[in-house]
Amino acid sequence: MGLLIAFIARLITGAQGHWKGCAPKAEQRIYFANHQSHLDWVLIWAALPSELRATTRPIAARDYWTGSPFKHWLTREVFNAVYVNRQRTDDQDPLEPLQDALRNGDSLVIFPEGTRSNKGEPQPFKSGLFHLAGQFPEAQLIPAWIDNVQRVMPKGEVVPVPILCTVTFGAPLQLQPGEDKRSFLARARQAVLDLRPPESDT
Amino acid sequence: MNLGRLRHLTVNEQVALLFLALFGVLVLVTVAVALRSLASDDERRWREQQFRRDLRAVWVGALVFWVAWVSGPVGATLAFGAFSFLALREFITLAHTRRGDHRGLILAFFVVLPLQYLIVGLQRFDLFSVFIPVYVFLAIPVVSALAGDPRRFLERNAKIQWGIMVCVFGLSHAPALILLDLPRFQGRGAFLLFFLVIVTAAAQIVQELAGRRLRRTAAGAPHRPPLLAAGLGAGRAGRRGHGGRAVLDHAHQRRARRCWARWPAAAARWANW
Numbered sequence: 001m002g003l004l005i006a007f008i009a010r011l012i013t014g015a016q017g018h019w020k021g022c023a024p025k026a027e028q029r030i031y032f033a034n035h036q037s038h039l040d041w042v043l044i045w046a047a048l049p050s051e052l053r054a055t056t057r058p059i060a061a062r063d064y065w066t067g068s069p070f071k072h073w074l075t076r077e078v079f080n081a082v083y084v085n086r087q088r089t090d091d092q093d094p095l096e097p098l099q100d101a102l103r104n105g106d107s108l109v110i111f112p113e114g115t116r117s118n119k120g121e122p123q124p125f126k127s128g129l130f131h132l133a134g135q136f137p138e139a140q141l142i143p144a145w146i147d148n149v150q151r152v153m154p155k156g157e158v159v160p161v162p163i164l165c166t167v168t169f170g171a172p173l174q175l176q177p178g179e180d181k182r183s184f185l186a187r188a189r190q191a192v193l194d195l196r197p198p199e200s201d202t
Numbered sequence: 203m204n205l206g207r208l209r210h211l212t213v214n215e216q217v218a219l220l221f222l223a224l225f226g227v228l229v230l231v232t233v234a235v236a237l238r239s240l241a242s243d244d245e246r247r248w249r250e251q252q253f254r255r256d257l258r259a260v261w262v263g264a265l266v267f268w269v270a271w272v273s274g275p276v277g278a279t280l281a282f283g284a285f286s287f288l289a290l291r292e293f294i295t296l297a298h299t300r301r302g303d304h305r306g307l308i309l310a311f312f313v314v315l316p317l318q319y320l321i322v323g324l325q326r327f328d329l330f331s332v333f334i335p336v337y338v339f340l341a342i343p344v345v346s347a348l349a350g351d352p353r354r355f356l357e358r359n360a361k362i363q364w365g366i367m368v369c370v371f372g373l374s375h376a377p378a379l380i381l382l383d384l385p386r387f388q389g390r391g392a393f394l395l396f397f398l399v400i401v402t403a404a405a406q407i408v409q410e411l412a413g414r415r416l417r418r419t420a421a422g423a424p425h426r427p428p429l430l431a432a433g434l435g436a437g438r439a440g441r442r443g444h445g446g447r448a449v450l451d452h453a454h455q456r457r458a459r460r461c462w463a464r465w466p467a468a469a470a471r472w473a474n475w
């Protein structure tokens with residue numbers, strides 16, 4: 001099933017991965033990327049070499065992705081998603097499932113904007129990335145830019161149109177000692193933006 | 203073997219011989235490359251890697267083409283339908299469509315393309331020649347107009363229409379060559395198709411080689427042939443004068459020109475999976 005989805009994703013979008021700043025290696029990584037479409041995760045996943053797909057996991061909102069048996073099966077069995085609660089409860093840290101996964105040695109893909117943006121520029125990043133960077137300094141933080149995907153499936157459409165997309169992976173980012181949240185998140189956002197291909201005019 | 207004896211073979215045997223020759227040449231080239239890479243130094247390795255990638259693409263292209271021929275008209279129609287899909291995908295990627303084009307593109311990819319190849323398969327050549335140039339050319343702007351985006355309406359539609367024209371209508375003539383009932387040429391359409399594919403593949407290879415050679419000369423040698431220097435100068439002036447846009451247009455045109463000359467090598471992407 002996973003292979004079939006990757007095949008369809010490549011058929012429709014090409015899903016070409018450009019490894020500009022790092023090689024596709026089996027190290028523990030947190031990929032963070034711009035978020036414009038529901039397809040973003042599938043695209044990153046399909047752009048990864050198949051041996052990395054099993055240990056690279058997406059984040060899924062628990063209430064939505066366990067809502068129907070199919071969605072639950074897809075995220076659990078195929079994508080091996082990390083479920084998070086969107087409603088914040090006082091006794092639980094929302095990042096806890098992510099921390100468990102990282103302690104497990106898995107890699108994660110996160111979209112720090114928190115929501116899909118259909119403007120060209122990504123919105124300011126949420127702080128989760130900063131906390132994870134502080135707690136797991138051994139995991140590499142890899143910025144990624146997903147290009148063209150908003151043309152494949154604009155918001156509100158259900159049928160994707162075949163258009164070639166690229167995922168550009170950049171050089172790993174590190175949290176500098178003493179760096180505060182705001183400047184780190186701004187730097188991370190800029191790292192993602194810097195990967196945007198020059199001809200992209202969204 | 204002399205040519206007289208070739209004439210006595212059936213058409214199928216003749217085509218099979220052609221394929222034998224093609225694969226023979228490919229095997230020879232592959233072996234030669236493998237032998238040369240044993241003795242090569244690091245410096246040439248990169249170039250050889252590129253060449254090997256191209257060679258693999260040609261292999262995949264030749265195999266796909268062979269499978270299409272072996273499986274008969276249905277196989278050929280399906281294979282060229284797939285090429286059509288890949289070609290149109292590249293064309294539309296370069297055309298910079300807008301949100302309002304979405305429905306029109308769905309129509310192009312998932313309705314027009316399969317229908318055109320279905321028409322080829324059913325050998326309805328009267329409908330085949332008017333379906334896209336007449337009916338689809340009318341339908342696309344209508345669907346697009348329903349999306350209600352008036353910005354650059356004519357330009358956007360013209361691009362999609364001609365994408366379909368080149369990548370679907372044009373390419374669908376390739377399987378039609380096999381299926382057409384040509385007077386005094388019955389059953390020999392495969393030769394025409396073979397000729398078409400060989401010419402296209404040769405053009406692709408020559409262009410690729412020439413492009414590499416010219417680029418290398420331009421980068422390394424101070425003495426350029428005047429024609430090339432003029433060409434390069436013009437290209438650079440354009441870049442400097444009009445800023446990013448000129449570079450973009452230039453690159454786009456180059457890719458666009460390449461994209462529909464290279465459909466046999468579109469299979470190359472698949473080889474990298």
